[in-house]
Amino acid sequence: MVVFDKPHALADVPLHYCPGCTHGIVHRLVAEVMDELGIEGKTIGIAPVGCSVMAYDYFNCDMVEAAHGRAPAVATGVKRALPENIVFTYQGDGDLASIGMAETVHAAARNENITIIFINNAIYGMTGGQMAPTSLPGQVTQTSPYGRDVNHCGFPIKVCEMLSQLDGAEYLERVAVNNVKNVKAAKKAIKKAFQNQVDGKGFSLVEVISSCPTNWGMTPQKALEWIDEKMIPYYPLGVYKDRSAEKEDA
Amino acid sequence: MKGNEAIAEAAIIAGCRHYFGYPITPQTEIAAYMAKRMPKIGGCFLQAESEIAAINMVYGVASTGHRVMTSSSSPGVSLKGEGLSYLAGADMPALIVNVQRGGPGLGGIQPSQSDYFQATKGGAHGDFHMIVLAPASVQEMADLTVKGFELADKYRMTSMILADGTMGQMMEPVSLDFDVKPAPEKPWATNGTNLEREHNITNSLFLSPEKLEEENFKRYERYKVIEENETMYEEYMMEDAEICVTAFGIASRVAKNAIDEARKQGIKVGLIRPITLWPFPVAPFKKAAEQVKGIISVELSMGQMIEDVRLASECKVPVTLCNRAGGMIPSPEQVLEAIISMNNGGAK
Numbered sequence: 263m264v265v266f267d268k269p270h271a272l273a274d275v276p277l278h279y280c281p282g283c284t285h286g287i288v289h290r291l292v293a294e295v296m297d298e299l300g301i302e303g304k305t306i307g308i309a310p311v312g313c314s315v316m317a318y319d320y321f322n323c324d325m326v327e328a329a330h331g332r333a334p335a336v337a338t339g340v341k342r343a344l345p346e347n348i349v350f351t352y353q354g355d356g357d358l359a360s361i362g363m364a365e366t367v368h369a370a371a372r373n374e375n376i377t378i379i380f381i382n383n384a385i386y387g388m389t390g391g392q393m394a395p396t397s398l399p400g401q402v403t404q405t406s407p408y409g410r411d412v413n414h415c416g417f418p419i420k421v422c423e424m425l426s427q428l429d430g431a432e433y434l435e436r437v438a439v440n441n442v443k444n445v446k447a448a449k450k451a452i453k454k455a456f457q458n459q460v461d462g463k464g465f466s467l468v469e470v471i472s473s474c475p476t477n478w479g480m481t482p483q484k485a486l487e488w489i490d491e492k493m494i495p496y497y498p499l500g501v502y503k504d505r506s507a508e509k510e511d512a
Numbered sequence: 513m514k515g516n517e518a519i520a521e522a523a524i525i526a527g528c529r530h531y532f533g534y535p536i537t538p539q540t541e542i543a544a545y546m547a548k549r550m551p552k553i554g555g556c557f558l559q560a561e562s563e564i565a566a567i568n569m570v571y572g573v574a575s576t577g578h579r580v581m582t583s584s585s586s587p588g589v590s591l592k593g594e595g596l597s598y599l600a601g602a603d604m605p606a607l608i609v610n611v612q613r614g615g616p617g618l619g620g621i622q623p624s625q626s627d628y629f630q631a632t633k634g635g636a637h638g639d640f641h642m643i644v645l646a647p648a649s650v651q652e653m654a655d656l657t658v659k660g661f662e663l664a665d666k667y668r669m670t671s672m673i674l675a676d677g678t679m680g681q682m683m684e685p686v687s688l689d690f691d692v693k694p695a696p697e698k699p700w701a702t703n704g705t706n707l708e709r710e711h712n713i714t715n716s717l718f719l720s721p722e723k724l725e726e727e728n729f730k731r732y733e734r735y736k737v738i739e740e741n742e743t744m745y746e747e748y749m750m751e752d753a754e755i756c757v758t759a760f761g762i763a764s765r766v767a768k769n770a771i772d773e774a775r776k777q778g779i780k781v782g783l784i785r786p787i788t789l790w791p792f793p794v795a796p797f798k799k800a801a802e803q804v805k806g807i808i809s810v811e812l813s814m815g816q817m818i819e820d821v822r823l824a825s826e827c828k829v830p831v832t833l834c835n836r837a838g839g840m841i842p843s844p845e846q847v848l849e850a851i852i853s854m855n856n857g858g859a860k
Contacts, residue, residue, distance in 0.1 A: 302705070302707065303704055303705050303706040303707035303708070304704040304706065305704065306575075306576075306702050306703070306704060308572075315717060316717075318713045318715055319713075321711070322705070322711050323704075323705060323711055324702035324703065324704055324705055324711050324712045324713070325702065325711060325712075325713045325714070325715075326571075326572065326575045326702050326713075326714040326715075327602070327713070327714060327715040327716065327717055328568065328571075328598075329568060329571075329594055329595065329598050332564065332565070332568035332571075332594075332595075335560070335564070335565040335566075335568035335569050335572065336568050336569070336571055336572040336575075337572060338558070338565075338569050338572060339530070339532070339568065339569035339570060339571060339572020339573040339574075339575075339576075339580070340572040340573070340575060340576055340702070341572075342530060342556045342558065342569070342572075342573065343530060343556075343572070343573040343576040343578045343580075344576050344703055344704070347703070347704050364561050364562055364564075364565065365561070365564075365565050365568070367561075368560075368561035368565065
């Protein structure tokens with residue numbers, strides 16, 4: 263009896279991610295969801311610029327590499343051309359919440375029927391650990407070496423809270439992948455975000471609080487603990503919008 | 513029909529069902545036309561949040577293998593530069609329209625040809641070209657739109673219509689009776705594997721310099737074929753010409769008026785009108801350089817095409833500039849004066 267197998271939608275190649283990085287977990291969850299919903303053959307994934315830039319090699323569905331921050335616009339083009347297909351983007355915090363904020367907000371405002379997996383690890387990983395739009399106040403990074411000074415460079419952006427103000431967005435949930443319980447909840451949210459698209463419900467974004475042991479300067483274990491200690495208190499987990507559920511309640 | 517509308521209708525006839533754009537003068541008629549027509553024919557018109565988003569939506573549609581376009585004017589095209597480079601790097605076919613206005617910066621909204629460098633030399637980072645088509649009538653706005661889609665698909669690259677505010681706003685009769693070639697098969701399209709093939713990847717990232725170099729060399733091999741097979745130009749009264757005027761777009765129409773007048777005065781002058789600005793028609797200039805005593809480049813810019821004219825004519829004869837800039841158009845009198853001056857041996 264097979265108790266553990268690689269999802270079909272996940273390519274059988276070595277990932278380039280650092281030891282202890284949670285990208286691997288989230289990749290697997292996305293691939294499992296594609297398998298379970300039977301959508302791999304009609305899915306087109308959009309990879310971002312950042313640590314997951316090479317995600318196009320890691321999923322077996324068709325993949326498009328977008329310019330930095332432009333994944334929601336690229337996804338819009340793909341989805342408008344192929345409305346019967348499933349389109350998702352996989353983006354980091356610099357990509358989605360800094361250089362690509364306009365594309366993110368407007369895709370949500372249009373209720374574009376796409377799924378966004380948003381990795382929030384509060385840092386630019388690929389370029390070596392610079393301050394991200396989601397870096398915490400006081401957080402030390404390469405470009406905030408004395409800690410993020412909110413009087414100088416402003417406050418972190420809470421993406422789910424912000425997007426929840428838009429009438430267009432269908433479903434927004436923040437999850438984490440730092441322990442088994444949270445990973446299970448994350449899987450459920452990601453599955454719902456894809457199922458919403460299958461059902462034609464519209465813009466669904468799952469923000470995944472993730473770790474970056476390398477650039478946080480921590481052991482993988484300590485990094486997972488730091489998510490509980492620092493990240494989740496600033497970025498509370500939960501559903502920020504679920505328009506269909508709200509309608510049912512009303 | 514207005515030039516801008518001719519582009520829009522020709523695009524629809526060419527099978528384009530996806531248009532993304534952002535409002536900017538003087539090309540907004542294209543978007544307005546698409547907004548009206550697309551929903552009625554099962555197509556998609558979408559006003560993007562920015563020029564950057566629009567070109568990336570184009571990239572998305574192109575990756576699925578469908579014909580797609582965007583249009584803008586000079587400052588907007590600068591914003592699209594990033595996307596143009598990615599389209600080139602991923603070998604994606606698309607049509608881009610630039611109805612030019614005066615620059616630099618916010619510039620003005622009157623006609624200009626000052627994006628010649630931007631259009632013909634790449635227009636953004638990296639080694640690449642676009643096929644650049646320069647219409648000189650409303651009919652050509654339509655013809656070159658259809659041609660632009662066909663060339664884009666044939667060579668897997670971006671075609672650009674480089675028009676100007678006059679061409680966009682001008683009204684002329686136009687025939688839209690096209691025999692459109694069907695789009696070729698696109699086995700590279702990222703449109704879902706159906707679990708029947710290996711996954712396709714639309715991508716311009718190659719971290720291995722050897723691989724990236726190979727991609728660039730392959731692309732430039734294709735460019736060579738285009739230079740050999742797709743160069744287009746018109747010659748007017750060049751058979752016996754002793755002076756050559758060259759101009760594209762609206763400037764070529766002004767130049768023709770001046771040439772007709774000069775001929776009446778007994779001056780043997782002709783015109784070379786590049787229709788493709790990239791690939792640039794080198795051959796007629798090479799030939800002209802053996803025949804004429806000088807070349808006058810008439811431009812709505814501070815002199816951009818003139819550099820290619822000098823290269824093509826190998827500086828064998830003097831090449832002078834007759835120009836207006838910033839949204840001004842040279843008059844036939846100004847061009848005639850330049851012709852007379854060159855005829856009298858007064859080439860600068």
